[in-house]
Amino acid sequence: MVFNSTAFLGFFLLVFVLYRAMGQRYILQNRLLLLASYLFYGFWDWRFPCLMAVTTAVDYMATRAMRADPEKRRAYLLLSLVNNIGVLFILKYFDFFQANVLSVLRQLGVDGSPLLLGLMLPVGISFYTFQRLTFVIDVYREQSHPEVGFLDFALFVSFFPLLLSGPIERAQQLMPQLMQPRKITARHWEEGIWLVSWGLFKKVYVADNLAALVDPVFSEGWHGSGGEALVAVYGYAFQIYCDFSGYSDVARGISTLLGFDVRWNFNLPYFAGSPSDFWRRWHMSLSTWLRDYVFIPLGGSRHGTWQTNRNLMATMVLVGLWHGAAWTFVLWGIYHGLLLILYPLVSPDRRTELQPSSVRTVLNVALMFHFTCLGWLLFRAASLQQATDVSCVIISSLASLNMSSGLWGELVWYIAILLVVQSWQWMKGNLFVLDRAPLALKGVAYGIFFYLTVLHGGTSNSFIYFQF
Amino acid sequence: MAGRPIPSSIFNSEMKNVWKGAIRWTVFAMCFMATIEMASRIDQWWTYGAPVLGVYTYDTALFAIDEFGIHGRPDGRYEKWRLNAFGFRGDDVSLEKTSDRVRIVCVGASETFGFYEKPGNEWPRRLEQDLLNEGVQAEVINAAIAGMSLPQRIQHLKHRLLRFKPDVVIMMLEYGSYAGLTNEVIQARKRALPSLPDRQNLVAGLKSIRVLSRLKDIALPQLPAPLQEAVGKMERTFKMGLVKRDLGARFGSFTHVKPFEVEALKADLEQLSEVAGAAGVQLILVSPAMWNTEQNFFGIALSWPYLNESWWRDAQTLLPLAVKEFAQRRGIPYLDLSEVVGGREEELMKDFLHFSDRGAAEVARRIGQQIIPSQLSHGAIQ
Helix, strand or coil: CCCCCHHHHHHHHHHHHHHHHCCCCHHHHHHHHHHHHHHHHHCCCCHHHHHHHHHHHHHHHHHHHHHHCHHHHHHHHHHHHHHHHHHHHHHHHHHHHHHHHHHHHHHCCCCCCCCCCCCCCCCCHHHHHHHHHHHHHHHHCCCCCCCCCHHHHHHHHHCHHHHCCCCCCCHHHHHHHHCCCCCCCHHHHHHHHHHHHHHHHHHHHHHHHHHHHHCCCCCCCCCCCHHHHHHHHHHHHHHHHHHHHHHHHHHHHHHHHCCCCCCCCCCCHHHCCCHHHHHHHCCHHHHHHHHHHHHCCCCCCCCHHHHHHHHHHHHHHHHHHHHCCCHHHHHHHHHHHHHHHHHHHHCHHHCCCCCCCHHHHHHHHHHHHHHHHHHHHHHHCCCHHHHHHHHHHHHHCHHHCCCCCHHHHHHHHHHHHHHHHHHHHHHHCCCCCCCCCCHHHHHHHHHHHHHHHHHHCCCCCCCHHHHC | CCCCCCCHHHHHHHHHHHHHHHHHHHHHHHHHHHHHHHHHHHHHHHHHCCCCCCCCCHHHHHEEEECCEEEECCCCEECCEEECCCCCECCCCCCCCCCCCEEEEEECCHHHHCCCCCCCCCHHHHHHHHHHHCCCCEEEEECCCCCCCHHHHHHHHHHHHHHHCCCEEEEECCHHHHCCCCHHHHHHHHCCCCCCCCCCHHHHHHHHCHHHHHHHHHHHHHCCHHHHHHHHHHHHHHHHHHHHHHHHHHCCCECCCCHHHHHHHHHHHHHHHHHHHHCCCEEEEEECCCCCCHHHHHHHHHHCCCECHHHHHHHHHHHHHHHHHHHHHHCCCEEEHHHHHCCCHHHHECCCCCECHHHHHHHHHHHHHHHHHHHHHCCCCC
């Protein structure tokens, strides 16, 4: 059951009506949300909620034990890490790890037969595992968290709008909201409806339609022109952004309609002027999670350039690995690590005598966008070989690119409205700029989003980030 | 006695807020609705060349009426339906016939014109493909018009089709063409005027909001099957209510096929045969298939609201018999599609009268295999 399905619409309407009917009885509402969240997850596979329940119970007991016996909290943290990272490793990384180890052993002349686990990767496991860890680590650090019951903790982990693809919410942010009545005001309604509409437009109209331009180029045996490949690379940049940020917006919108304030996950990432700016705008809930729980504990930028760069690279490799068990993801992480390390050294902005200008800002944005696209090529390709092949096709035909091809027209057609709205948001510095626009303009904008989403949307039944 | 008076300032400010809210939502809703309707119109203009401000319905986009009655609009387009320069469904044809090709003209109503089939799958097009596959150099013209009665078809043949010098005319008959043949209606039909009941204003009004039907087409298949069925039933009941209100006691008032109706059919067939014979055209008659289910009868009642279910059951027996007798008497090849479709309606039909893709293919196969080769062997087709 995905957000862009009629099944989810029916499910949410039912939950929402019952939720509203409970008024301010927030404990009852929490029980309803917990039940709904497990049902929602169970629609994918009945085993997924079972695994989530067991691992949640282990973490809950670990945090209880930490509070009860602070002396042994390191041991309980270890138990929780084994519970979280161990399960994630077995389900997501074991085959990748094993294949590489066997490959190295073969190079050394040692033959080994692979152990085939054949396990299914539960959708969203990376998201809720990281979300759960925020609570465990906070309790370990003795940061103030009120005592919560198991059912509230289970809801924090499984809250259905955030369950499958985040945003990865922090315990400090979400838990207090679970422990008190939620007030739904006109602001919640307006922002919630805007976020759901805009998110669905990005996912169903932009991302799903762009998939038709992108997928053929990255399919096996593709032999096309450089123009097609370039359209596919640009198209993928917008596809993955709209797919993921669309999901995040809908998740935020649904949470807002239920009275929760959930963190932003994207802030116009393609308007970033540098790699560090990009990571402040892209998948913000993951990048800040890694900053707070990996980069800073490793030493952050407190111990000189070498250690800062080492910490940066380690964090970015982890970002790559978080996305999937494949070398292309690892390379993508390394690529972004290198960008973060090298860009400040060569950026003209470091020369302080240069005055900021709008032309330079635009040039920086354009340059960073192309660096990002290059990264996406690695990210999207099934293998390094494919990434190289597609790059070669583009480079070899750069001089003779046919810009008048219908594919360019299609690309522009699908992203035009997105670019107009986001440029406006960027210039005004307000992501709700359209929602705050005059009523008539708002009616027209919602009409266009609705029309294109419902009557010209793609038909994808999944979200790219579900696989991560 | 009186309750505590409401302070006028509070009353005013509360009322003001209510009014403000109502006006805000009305403005928003109007802009929203106007945008999606305009987007739908621009979309149809871009995709199908539909007029942005004019009326754009199946009937108006595809058909027109002149002194000889209803005909296809040259180059008419409505969604999946495309007419050629002569107003026939399919690719362009030349007025001049080439001597090495058998030219076959198919005349009928919506089941021949093609309704549910994907473009290119309507039975005349499949027939052409089948014949070409069999090595028969054939050119099939689909000259059917949805909702055309037999008298109208005769006018159509006489004034518009014979100039194409067809070798064969396949006439697919359908029972609805004989509905309510009072003398008045017979005269009206002979003048080739459309005799459909008046359209309900409300339905027509709703149809003019183009985005509604498009949204319905998208949204309905997304619903679970029982809900789809319930919505479909609700819609039919609503339309039926309007039809019943318009027709009053005349609704379903034709309970049995009367002898004069059978006589009128025979007279029309005589005239058809004469027109074809005078032009030296081989005529082939085909009786339609009909799928009797409760839901289908519901649909029938909307299209032919004068006719009762019992009239249709009569027609299903009596009219093909009359056509068969006529064909035998005149030595005209005849095929009864109820024998082809019988027992396989679920697979071959989509509703009471129209074929599925598979149904159209089967009809084409049977007409191609049973009728055309026999005509070839008899030398009727050179």
